[in-house]
């Protein structure tokens with residue numbers, strides 16, 4: 001193979017779960033250290049590295065830019081501060097909504113702040129960075145007990161699902177649930193019916209146009225690449241749509257901070273990315289993905305594991 005053939009078709013930057021807050025270091029519910037102030041330094045290093053690379057078509061942030069512990073009177077300023085850091089990247093930046101975004105601000109404020117290009121107020125969207133590729137961004141909190149007004153039909157649906165599937169009075173707790181049933185906790189959510197139909201249409205169109213597809217969402221869609229507690233409630237419905245087509249090559253997510261990788265029975269690669277928030281000072285977690293004709297390659301920096309997705 002000549003050196004020209006080894007050039008990627010395009011490359012793009014990735015980062016997940018910055019979860020910035022101007023508060024002292026803490027720990028997750030399970031005791032994993034979280035470095036709320038340091039995470040902005042991880043993002044700054046990422047933007048500097050992406051700009052130095054000089055040939056990244058875009059950057060995609062997997063959600064949760066500000067942590068739920070951010071004092072509520074600082075939510076707006078903290079979100080703007082992180083968005084501003086992302087905007088130092090010399091190219092387009094695509095965001096998606098995570099549960100921690102929704103703990104801080106309502107959707108009607110988040111969508112314009114994050115410049116989410118969904119139609120009709122939706123937080124799901126797709127774009128084509130190059131003719132042969134389509135990137136799909138899902139909103140895994142469309143059906144969610146956080147982020148909508150209490151009387152919104154999506155809140156009511158989410159509360160009904162939680163009531164049915166999770167017997168705990170604290171709905172963030174998976175205690176007593178077994179296996180993948182542990183995903184029915186309040187910090188996860190689901191893709192709604194209309195969004196499922198939209199996904200099906202996008203994949204049908206991509207297939208007709210001979211495009212390969214990268215699906216992104218904050219919440220992981222494969223138990224092989226994630227803790228059971230961090231899975232999308234209806235990952236099975238989403239995956240049965242994805243598996244109808246041969247076009248989806250990789251599913252990328254955040255949310256499950258330790259990271260994970262799995263190739264499913266249909267050959268779709270699932271990669272949940274290691275969180276920026278959990279980087280001790282002086283360490284980093286971000287990367288970029290080189291997209292080739294027949295493979296994608298995640299070049300991970302420091303705590304983000306490099307991964308080769310061969311098709």
Ligand SMILES: Nc1ccn([C@@H]2O[C@H](COP(=O)(O)OP(=O)(O)OC[C@H](O)CO)[C@@H](O)[C@H]2O)c(=O)n1
Pocket residue numbers: 028029030068099100170172173174187227229230255256257
């Ligand atoms: N076993 C658990 C885990 C969490 N909680 C409570 O749920 C809220 C959200 O948890 P948090 O860890 O902050 O959510 P992240 O989005 O950062 O991470 C996702 C998962 O940890 C993935 O595994 C918070 O109030 C926790 O205290 C809980 O009650 N029980």
